[in-house]
Amino acid sequence: MSFLFWIFLVSIFLLLPVHFFSVNHTALENRFGKEKGTTLGKILGLISGWGFFIFLFGLWLSPQPHYHIPLLDVTLFTVPFLNIPIYLIHLFISVPLLLISGYLGIVGVIHTSLEVSETHRPKRVETEGIYSQLRHPQYLGAIFAHLAFSILFVGFYSLIATPLIIAYNYLISWKEEKELIREFSDEYLHYKEMVPMFVPKFMHPRY
Numbered sequence: 001m002s003f004l005f006w007i008f009l010v011s012i013f014l015l016l017p018v019h020f021f022s023v024n025h026t027a028l029e030n031r032f033g034k035e036k037g038t039t040l041g042k043i044l045g046l047i048s049g050w051g052f053f054i055f056l057f058g059l060w061l062s063p064q065p066h067y068h069i070p071l072l073d074v075t076l077f078t079v080p081f082l083n084i085p086i087y088l089i090h091l092f093i094s095v096p097l098l099l100i101s102g103y104l105g106i107v108g109v110i111h112t113s114l115e116v117s118e119t120h121r122p123k124r125v126e127t128e129g130i131y132s133q134l135r136h137p138q139y140l141g142a143i144f145a146h147l148a149f150s151i152l153f154v155g156f157y158s159l160i161a162t163p164l165i166i167a168y169n170y171l172i173s174w175k176e177e178k179e180l181i182r183e184f185s186d187e188y189l190h191y192k193e194m195v196p197m198f199v200p201k202f203m204h205p206r207y
Contacts, residue, residue: 005157008058012168015055019048019172023120023179038121045119048172052142056165060149064157069093084153097148104130104141120176125184125191133200135177135191139169140198173197 021028022044029037061082074088107130109117116122117138130137146165150158180188 002063002157005059005062005064008055008062009161009164011058012052012055012165015048015051016168016171018044018051019120020175022048023172023176025121025179026182041121042119045121049118049120052168056142056146056149059146059158059161060153060155062155062157064155066154067156067159068154079153084155086152087154090151090154094148094152097144097151101141101144101148104134104137104144108138108141122180125180125187127191127195131195133195135195135197136169136173139173143169143198170197 022041025037025041028041031037032040061084066085068085068087069089072087072089072092076086076088076091078085111129111131112122112126134140143162143166146158147162149155150162177188177192181192
């Protein structure tokens, strides 16, 4: 793998402890006081959240071998400077994934607010709308986005790194839920029992 690709991949996982600290609200407040602990948690949340997406772009665009699905053998254009070919079949496959990703991300923000999405500090257990079917729609959206851009930008290393991106999103979801259980106790435990983390139960009643 290219050196630059490795830098971005390792950087994503170096953000894990930053994210873990950002959601550990009780420990931060106990150590630094309520006001400073809350502020520090928000800053760390911003760093981990935006850093993740910046490094994801690095994965997608860093130099790496390209692949091509051998259908509709049409090259629409090549991205200047990056020398990334955009194939018609890859565009057809990636656009629906991007639409799903955008829907999950936007609807998730609408229900929780941009501040909560950035700082991971909810004021209540969100159970309405998309959150009645999924506990972490925005992280699922991030997984779809990674898969979509790995297909669109034909990055072979980026594509095979998808299980690692799924693992990253699972780990931050797991850590957030530990804190949510600490903060909301039985209310969140009941919600967790009823609603899946990433895969919606379309054939079952919503929360």
